[in-house]
Amino acid sequence: MMSSHSSSSTSVSGFFSFLARELNNLDHLFLSQNFMSINFLQHVLSSLRSFHSQLTLLVQKLHLPAGEKWLDEYMDESSRLWDACHLLKSAVSSMENYYSSGANMLSLISDRRRVLNAQLSRQVVRAINGCQMEMTALQEENKSLAETRAQNICLRQDENVVVDSKFNKYSGFRGVLYAMRSVSTLLLMILLSGLVYFCPEMSLLYQGGCQGISAFGSTFMVATTTLQQRVANAIGQLDCQPGILLHELQEARFAMDELKMEVESLLEYGQEAPPTIQVYDKVENLKSCLGILQCGAESIIGQLDDFFDEIVEGRKMLLGMCSHR
Template sequence: MNHYSTDSVNGFYNFLTRGLDDLDRSSSDSFMSIHFLQCVLSSLRSFHLQLTVLVQRLHLPVGEKWLDEYMDESSRLWEACQVLKTGVSSLENFFMSGVNLSSSLNDNTVASPVFFRQIIRLINASQREVSGREDENRNLMETRIQPLSLRFDDNISMGSKFNAFNGFRGVLYAMRNVSSLLLMILFNGLVYFSPQTTFFSNCNEDRDQVVFGSSGFMVSATRLHRKVVAEMEKNGVDQTTGMILCEFKRAREAMGEMREGIERMMEYGMEIDELDEKIEKMKCCFGLLKCGVENIVIQLDDFFDEIVDGRKKLLDICTNR
C-alpha cells in the first residue's frame, strides 16, 4: 500500500479512504484467498502505523483522556490479533500432514496394499482433526471475539462530538470502526465463519443516502463491506460454516480426492501411475497453504511489535514533555 500524507486529521481520513478502495479492488482477484487476506492484514497494520504517526503530530495535551482511549483501542487490537494467530496456527498440523503424505506417496516405490491402507488411515485421521480444530475455532469466536464487540457501523456521520482533542476522538472512532471491519474479514477467512455469528448479514442496502452523505472513508468502508457480502453470496459461503480460506478448502478437497483415488486403485487394481496427477495436486495445494499460513503468522508477529512500539512512543511523548 502506498503511504499518503497523514500530517492532519483530514489527511488520515483520506489515507483510510484510499487504502479501503485498494482493498475493494483486490477483493475481486480471489475471494478469501491468502493473497487477499494478507492485503487486509497489511492495510490494518498500515492504518495503525499512520494513526500512531498522526497522534505524535497533533501535540495532544499530557494527562488527558485521549491516551487512555488510544491504549484501550490498541489493547483491543492486540487481543483480537492474538486470537487470530491462535486460530491460524491451528492449521499447522493439517498442512504438515498433507505435505508429509504427499512426500510419502512421491517417495514410495513399492505400491503395497499395506502402505495404501496406512495412507487412508492417516488421511481419515487428518480430516477428523480438522473437524475438531474447526470446533475449537468456533469456540474462540464465541468466547473471545464476540466480547470484543467487533461491529461495523455503516450509518455514522463524523459530527461535532468527534472533534475533541483536535479531532483525534473522531480519528480513533474511525479507526475502531474500520479495524472492526477488517478484523472480521480476517476472522471469517482464517478462523471460522458462521452466518449467525458475524456482522456480514447486517448489510443494509437502504442506507445509501445516509452513508453517502458521510465521510469519504465511510463510503469506501461500506462499499468494501457490501462487496464482501456479495462475494459471500456469490460463492455460496453465506450458507456454510467453518474455515472458508480458499487454499484450505482446496487442500482439503485434494486430500479427499487422494483418498478416493487410492480406494478405487485398491478395488480395481489400477497402477500407482494413475495417482500421479492427484499426488501432484495435493502437494501443490498443501505447499501453497503452508507458505500462506506461515506468512500470515510472520505478519501478525510483526504487527504485535508495531503495537508495542506505538504504545511506547506515545507514553514516552507524554513522559518527556
C-alpha cells in the same frame, strides 16, 4: 503560516483520505483474487497495520494535551487490536497440525517407483483419514475460539459516541479514533471469517459501520460501505457453510478428498502397481496445495508478530511523549 487548528484539520482530513485510498485498494484487490485467499488476507492485515501506524503518527502531529482521556481511548483501541491479533495467531498456528499430517501422509505415496499394493493403499487411506480428523479438530477448535473470544475482541464497537459534535474533541482525534475502530472492525471481521471461523449469522456483522456520520467525509464513507457490501455479497452468493473460509485451506481439503477417492478406487479393483498417472497427479496437486497453505500461514504469523512489535512501540512512544510534556 498555517494555524494550529488548520494544521490539525489537514492532518485529520489526510488520515481519512489515507483510509479511503487503502479501502479502495482492498476493494479492487478483492475483485481480482480468489475469495478469502491468503494474498487478499495478507493485504487486509497490512492495511490494518498501516492504519494503526498512521494513527500513531497523527497523534504526534496533533500535539494533544497530556494526561487526558484521548490516551486512554488510544490504549483501549491498541489493546483491542493486540487481543484480536492473538486470536488470529492462535487460529493460524493451529493449521500446522493439518498440513504437517498431510506432508507425512504424502511421504508414503510420493515415490513413483513404490508399488501401490493393497496394504500400502489401506495405509494411505488411514493416513488421509487422520488428516481429515485433523481438519475436523481444527474447525472445532477455531469455532470455539470464535464463539468465546471474537464477540468481545473483534466486534466490540464504541457505542457511547453517537453524535457528530463529539468527533471534533481533541482536534478531531476522537472522530479519527471512532473511524479507526469501525474500519478495523470490518477488517478484523474479514480476517476472522477467513482465518478463524465463519458462521452464517456473522454475515449480519458486515452491515453497519460508519453510515450516517457526516464528520468522516463522503469518500471515506463510500469506500467503507463498498468494501462491506462487496464481502457481504460474496458470502451471500457463495452460500458459505460454517467453517474456516481460507481459500487455500479449502483447496487442500478438496485435493485430499480427490486423492482418497483415487486410492480407494484402486483398492476396489485390487490393482497392485506403481501409482497411476491419475494418483501421482493428485499427489502433486495436494503437495502443492499444502506447500502454499504452509507458506501462507507462516507469512501471516510473521506479519502478526511484526504487528505486535509495532503496537508495543506505538504505546511506548505515546506514553513517553506524554510523560515528557
